[in-house]
Structures are given as structure tokens and as C-alpha cells.
Amino acid sequence: MFNAARRGSASVARIVRTSSVPRCIPPPFSPSRACYPCGSGSSVAVRTLSLTATNPYQKPAQAGEAELRDEVDIQQSNSQAREATQHGPVTRFQDLSDRSLVCKTLIRTITTGMGLDTMTPVQSKTINETLKGIDVLAQARTGTGKTLAFLIPVLQNIINYDPNLEQRTFRRSPIDIRAIVISPTRELAEQIAVEARKVTSNTGIVVQTAVGGTAKGMHMRQMREQGCHLLVGTPGRLNDILSDPRSQVRAPNLSAFVLDEADRLLDAGFLPEITNIQQQLPSRRDIDRQTLLFSATVPDEVMQIVRETMKPDFKFVRTVQKGEQQTHEKIPQKQVSVRGFANFLPALLELCKRGLASQDSAMPFKAIVYFGATAEVILAAQTFRNLKAPGSSVFHKHPLHPARIIEIHARLDQASRTKAADNFRRAESAILISSDVTARGMDFPNVTHVIQMGIPISSDTYIHRIGRTGRGDKPGEGWLILADFEAQEARYRLKKLPLVGDESLETAQVDMSQDAQLPEHVATNLTQIVDASRAIDPERKSIAYTANLGLYGWLPHKQDLVDSLNDRAKYCWAMEEPPSVPPGLLHKLGFSRVQGLAASRRTSFGDVPDNGYQRGRSSRSFDNGPDNGYQRGRSSKDSNFERRGNSYGRERGNSDRGGPERAFQRSGARSYDRDSDHDNDRGLGFKPRRREDSWESTKRWMESTDRDSSSGWRRG
DNA sequence: AAAAAAG
Numbered sequence: 001m002f003n004a005a006r007r008g009s010a011s012v013a014r015i016v017r018t019s020s021v022p023r024c025i026p027p028p029f030s031p032s033r034a035c036y037p038c039g040s041g042s043s044v045a046v047r048t049l050s051l052t053a054t055n056p057y058q059k060p061a062q063a064g065e066a067e068l069r070d071e072v073d074i075q076q077s078n079s080q081a082r083e084a085t086q087h088g089p090v091t092r093f094q095d096l097s098d099r100s101l102v103c104k105t106l107i108r109t110i111t112t113g114m115g116l117d118t119m120t121p122v123q124s125k126t127i128n129e130t131l132k133g134i135d136v137l138a139q140a141r142t143g144t145g146k147t148l149a150f151l152i153p154v155l156q157n158i159i160n161y162d163p164n165l166e167q168r169t170f171r172r173s174p175i176d177i178r179a180i181v182i183s184p185t186r187e188l189a190e191q192i193a194v195e196a197r198k199v200t201s202n203t204g205i206v207v208q209t210a211v212g213g214t215a216k217g218m219h220m221r222q223m224r225e226q227g228c229h230l231l232v233g234t235p236g237r238l239n240d241i242l243s244d245p246r247s248q249v250r251a252p253n254l255s256a257f258v259l260d261e262a263d264r265l266l267d268a269g270f271l272p273e274i275t276n277i278q279q280q281l282p283s284r285r286d287i288d289r290q291t292l293l294f295s296a297t298v299p300d301e302v303m304q305i306v307r308e309t310m311k312p313d314f315k316f317v318r319t320v321q322k323g324e325q326q327t328h329e330k331i332p333q334k335q336v337s338v339r340g341f342a343n344f345l346p347a348l349l350e351l352c353k354r355g356l357a358s359q360d361s362a363m364p365f366k367a368i369v370y371f372g373a374t375a376e377v378i379l380a381a382q383t384f385r386n387l388k389a390p391g392s393s394v395f396h397k398h399p400l401h402p403a404r405i406i407e408i409h410a411r412l413d414q415a416s417r418t419k420a421a422d423n424f425r426r427a428e429s430a431i432l433i434s435s436d437v438t439a440r441g442m443d444f445p446n447v448t449h450v451i452q453m454g455i456p457i458s459s460d461t462y463i464h465r466i467g468r469t470g471r472g473d474k475p476g477e478g479w480l481i482l483a484d485f486e487a488q489e490a491r492y493r494l495k496k497l498p499l500v501g502d503e504s505l506e507t508a509q510v511d512m513s514q515d516a517q518l519p520e521h522v523a524t525n526l527t528q529i530v531d532a533s534r535a536i537d538p539e540r541k542s543i544a545y546t547a548n549l550g551l552y553g554w555l556p557h558k559q560d561l562v563d564s565l566n567d568r569a570k571y572c573w574a575m576e577e578p579p580s581v582p583p584g585l586l587h588k589l590g591f592s593r594v595q596g597l598a599a600s601r602r603t604s605f606g607d608v609p610d611n612g613y614q615r616g617r618s619s620r621s622f623d624n625g626p627d628n629g630y631q632r633g634r635s636s637k638d639s640n641f642e643r644r645g646n647s648y649g650r651e652r653g654n655s656d657r658g659g660p661e662r663a664f665q666r667s668g669a670r671s672y673d674r675d676s677d678h679d680n681d682r683g684l685g686f687k688p689r690r691r692e693d694s695w696e697s698t699k700r701w702m703e704s705t706d707r708d709s710s711s712g713w714r715r716g
Numbered sequence: 717a718a719a720a721a722a723g
Contacts, residue, residue, distance in 0.1 A: 185720065186721085212721065216722090216723095234720090235721060236720095236721045264720085269719085273721075372719080374718095410720060436719040439719075547717065548718085551718045553717080554718095585717065588717085589717075
């Protein structure tokens with residue numbers, strides 16, 4: 001925009017001439033009120049900005065193809081020339097202010113308030129382009145400051161439109177939505193809003209949020225009372241308020257439409273909703289606006305939609321070249337091969353213990369653990385919370401002390417989700433067990449480890465997850481824990497990533513169905529997981545079991561999958577029979593000929609009418625047990641209780657007669673006696689168990705149940 | 717039934 005003033009009169013004249021269609025809303029801009037740019041000619045520059053930007057959609061009938069192309073070329077060659085000759089590359093935030101690109105108030109807040117000095121490459125490259133008003137698709141690695149890269153120019157363009165907004169205003173401002181930012185998750189939307197409020201803290205710009213799971217009425221009232229210039233939200237709620245005639249929220253002056261994590265928002269799952277939102281915004285023929293797409297990954301599949309979404313002269317800014325590594329070189333990426341499902345949590349426990357043991361005070365162990373299914377997140381979090389120190393005295397510290405165990409996924413109610421994210425953000429040492437809700441964009445400070453359990457759904461998901469560590473100039477490491485049955489697919493899916501095999505986890509390949517002489521700490525890990533799993537509601541295990549059939553149902557080696565799931569149910573979960581799965585589902589997933597599955601009429605998900613599944617989300621039922629904090633779906637509480645009574649009454653009876661509970665107590669008591677006979681050399685308040693004390697006794701117990709159960713449990 | 721996202 002201001003650069004247009006530097007282009008020389010010819011190009012300015014040309015641009016103004018080709019853009020003859022009047023804007024519906026003329027910018028209320030006058031040189032005397034304007035802070036930017038200072039000096040003569042400023043109004044020309046600003047008008048040029050708004051006019052050039054309008055042309056692709058309003059001109060076709062009046063201007064020929066050649067003329068449009070011509071104008072675009074002028075724009076581009078001029079900007080290139082300017083960058084190359086007139087000024088050096090802009091690398092500091094202060095430069096933006098010094099060169100009158102961004103107003104002093106915003107820059108002062110960023111430099112002195114937020115303590116930032118140097119721009120990242122994606123910031124310096126995109127801020128300039130975006131200020132011009134053109135559409136921009138920006139691709140840059142995770143943790144390189146993309147949020148600020150779109151916030152600064154979007155906010156500056158808002159100020160250009162109404163320079164009064166540079167200063168804090170004390171009058172009540174009306175709802176005048178100038179920019180909308182969309183994020184695929186609620187937490188990311190909130191995070192962007194927090195960042196935007198920081199940047200605008202000394203201006204009159206008002207930032208509001210529109211995300212699901214929050215009080216809609218309260219936010220609507222807040223908008224009416226405080227006004228709104230920048231609205232940050234998630235697709236569902238944005239659609240909701242834009243389509244609700246009673247909400248009175250419209251965006252007639254919208255000048256920027258930003259999709260953060262654009263590739264995600266434009267993929268099949270979100271596209272209809274994004275399209276819907278766009279249809280409720282003023283036509284770009286009438287009101288010019290720029291579309292800005294930001295992401296660390298831009299798969300080829302979305303490029304077609306990107307082209308349809310953007311003006312034809314959009315600029316693709318990338319700091320990652322095609323074919324170049326999309327992850328950071330500084331993050332070592334290790335791949336651990338585990339024998340099967342039964343080894344996942346023992347290996348994770350071993351990895352976490354090691355991380356905690358080797359942490360230094362400057363970088364406490366702070367990990368995010370990703371699972372592909374929410375049911376696995378819930379189960380793993382509960383298991384880790386149940387962990388007991390060997391000896392199981394209440395006085396002993398949790399084995400993962402001082403790390404807090406935090407879980408987050410979309411089945412939590414929004415208050416719990418927000419709290420989980422805040423707690424993890426603030427935590428020194430913590431383990432966040434997460435679904436892909438936090439995979440993109442979330443900026444948790446000082447994450448040292450990203451641990452992915454099982455094959456991620458795509459290499460893009462892998463890249464975004466691992467991007468939660470190594471942000472800015474911070475270090476970090478990535479771990480991928482893969483079961484043998486999925487290794488082949490992973491090699492193909494993740495072939496372009498610099499994964500390095502790691503065989504240092506001793507629990508990784510232990511066959512829990514076999515007797516073996518195991519090193520003490522290995523046995524301890526296994527026992528701790530088995531003991532912690534045993535106490536968990538079988539219903540949760542059953543849901544996780546079924547979830548994996550859906551998650552991995554596409555695998556060619558279905559029998560290996562089921563055998564591995566059954567091994568875990570038996571040796572980790574201490575279940576006598578594999579959890580039952582509805583026969584219709586087994587058929588649908590192509591498991592009809594796979595052995596070892598227990599088909600049952602009872603569903604794990606209650607009697608939900610078919611159309612209850614159509615939209616997923618709130619209508620999907622998912623019983624997470626009696627704990628608070630979980631959303632209960634539509635399935636009735638009563639039917640679940642009834643089911644539990646029928647299905648697991650027998651198992652509960654067993655435990656009363658000396659099943660899981662007794663085995664646990666017995667081994668605990670024995671080891672306690674024995675430990676008191678010799679000196680404790682670890683000084684940790686508890687003593688190491690001997691190998692036979694724990695793991696062997698656990699195994700002995702499991703083998704005794706092996707004899708009792710015969711039906712359909714193992715193949716063969 | 718497999719992330720997420722409106723109620």
C-alpha cells in the first residue's frame with residue numbers, strides 16, 4: 001500500500017485507472033487524520049491499496065484479461081525491485097515502524113511490551129506482502145511466529161481504514177468486524193485471541209472470540225457492549241452466530257479473512273463449514289477483502305481449493321521449499337519399535353522415567369504424548385495417574401513425580417479442556433496426554449519431548465505434532481513409538497522424515513505372555529502398568545479396544561492387529577475375555593474372518609438412534625465412566641449401568657475371590673516384607689523390588705486366569 | 717468406529 005507511493009506515478013496512475021468500480025464503503029481516510037504514511041501523497045497511496053485489491057473480482061466485464069495480467073505484473077515487479085534495491089530486507093520490527101509500514105503504537109507494543117526484536121523469515125516476508133492488501137498463502141515451519149505474521153498486517157490494515165483506532169478509545173465502539181480469523185480448534189482460537197489482545201493492548205481495536213463450548217449469549221452481549229473489530233473463532237460457532245438472525249452479527253465491512261492451519265480448514269472435514277461461512281460474508285465483488293492462508297504444511301491436494309479460494313494474483317510465500325524438510329533439523333526424531341499394544345504404555349513409562357531422571361533444572365521434563373484415539377488418551381491418562389511406586393505405600397511419591405499428568409481431548413467439557421491447556425502451559429514438569437486437539441498451532445512453552453504413540457494419520461499430522469517442541473530457538477526431541485504390525489505402513493507414510501531407529505527402551509520388545517528373566521527396572525515398569533491398568537473400569541478398555549479396530553481397520557494384516565489387541569487386553573488389562581464388539585461393526589470393518597474377536601449384540605455405545613451419529617460432535621455418545629469432567633453423550637446412564645452389571649458382574653466376583661485385587665495386594669505385601677530385610681541403596685524412601693516379587697507374581701496370576709478362560713480368546 | 721467442530 002504505502003509501497004505503492006514508491007512505485008512511481010506511472011504505476012499508481014495505471015492501477016487507479018483500471019479500478020474504476022466504486023467501493024460501497026469508502027475508507028474514511030483523510031491525510032490530516034492519518035498517522036500513516038506521513039507526508040504528502042499519503043491518501044493516494046492508501047486509496048491505491050484498496051482499489052488494487054478489488055480488481056480481480058469486479059473487473060472482468062470491463063477490463064480485458066491482458067490488462068489485468070499487466071497490472072499484476074506491474075505490482076509484482078515493482079515490489080520485487082523495491083525489496084532488492086531501495087531498502088534492504090526488513091528484519092527488525094522497528095524497521096516496520098521506521099519505514100512507516102506499521103504504526104508506532106503496534107510496534108512499540110511488540111518491541112517493548114512483548115520484548116520482540118528480530119522478525120522471523122516468515123514474518124518479514126509475509127508482513128510486507130499482506131500490507132499491500134493482496135491474498136497471501138504462507139507456509140513456514142512450526143514455531144516460527146506465523147500468528148504474529150498475519151496479525152500485524154491485518155491489524156495495521158484495520159488502523160489504515162480507521163486511523164482513530166491507533167489510540168485507545170474510550171467511547172463505546174459498535175460491532176464493526178473488519179477481520180475474521182478461523183482456527184480448527186477452540187484452544188488455538190483462544191490462543192490467537194490472547195496474542196491479538198496483547199498486540200492491540202494500546203490501540204482501540206477490540207478483539208472478540210467465537211468458539212464452541214462457551215456461553216454464546218455472554219459473548220454476544222460482550223460484543224454489543226465492547227464492539228468487535230477482529231473476531232477469532234472456530235468454524236461451528238462462527239457459522240452459528242453469522243447465520244442466527246437474532247445474533248445481529250454481520251460483517252459488512254470485512255476486509256480480511258484468515259485461515260490459520262489453512263490446509264486443515266480446507267480439507268474435507270471442514271471445507272463445507274468454511275464455504276458456509278464465506279457465503280454469509282459480503283461478496284468480494286462488492287466489498288474487497290483479502291484472504292490469508294497460513295500453515296506449516298500445504299499438501300498438493302489442497303492447492304486446487306486454495307486457488308479457488310484466493311484471488312488469481314495471490315502470493316505464495318514460503319520459507320520451506322518444496323521437497324525440503326518440513327521439520328526442524330535441531331529436533332532429533334527417534335523411532336522405537338515395540339512388540340505390540342501391550343508394550344506401548346510400559347515403553348512410554350520407561351521413556352518418561354528416563355526423561356525425568358536426566359532432566360536438568362534449566363529444562364525440566366515436559367512432554368506431550370499423542371494417541372490417535374481419544375479412548376486411548378483417556379485410558380493412558382488414567383493408567384498413569386494410577387501408577388504406584390513399588391511397595392505401594394501411600395507415603396511413596398508417584399513414580400513420575402514431579403511431573404503432573406494432564407489429559408486433553410475433545411470429550412472433556414470445555415472448562416476442563418481450557419484448564420488442562422492452561423495447567424500444561426504453566427507447568428514446569430508435566431506430561432500432557434493428548435488427542436490431536438493440541439497437534440496444531442498450540443504454543444506450550446518449553447516442551448522438551450513430543451511422543452507419538454502409534455502411527456499418525458498422516459505425515460502432516462506427524463509434522464504438526466512434533467512442532468509442539470523446538471519452538472523459536474528452543475531445543476526438543478521427538479519420539480515415535482510404533483507397534484510391529486504398523487511398521488510397514490509407517491515406513492511408507494513417513495518415508496520423507498528423518499526418523500532414526502532407537503533400541504534403547506528395554507520394555508519395547510518384551511513378550512508379556514512369556515516367562516523371561518527381566519532386569520529389575522524392566523519388570524518394575526511392566527508391573528506398574530499392569531497394576532495401574534487393572535483397577536480401570538473395563539468399559540473404558542472395551543471402548544479403547546473397539547476404537548482401535550476403527551483406527552487400524554484399514555491395515556492389511558488384521559489378524560496381527562487383533563492378536564496384539566488381545567494380548568494387551570489379557571496381559572496388560574488383566575481381562576479374562578476380549579471385550580465384545582457388535583457383530584455388525586465387525587462386518588462393516590472387514591473383520592468377519594478374523595479370529596479372536598468376541599462379537600456381541602451389546603454395543604459399547606448405548607442404544608443411539610442411527611441419525612444420532614450423523615453430525616458427530618455432541619450427538620455422538622461416548623461413555624467415559626463416572627468421573628466428572630467428561631461429557632456424557634446421549635446414551636443413557638442407566639443403560640450403561642445395566643450393561644456393566646450384566647457383562648462384568650462375573651469379573652468383579654472374581655476379583656473379590658482373589659483375582660486382580662488380591663494378586664496385587666499379595667505381591668505388594670511380600671515385597672514389602674522382603675525389602676525390610678536389606679538395606680535400601682537408593683535413598684528414595686522405597687526399595688527396589690526383586691524380579692520375582694512383582695512381575696513374576698503378576699504373570700503367575702495371569703497364567704492362572706489363562707486356564708479358566710478358553711472361549712475365543714486366542715487364535716488357534 | 718477412527719482428530720475435530722454447534723447444541
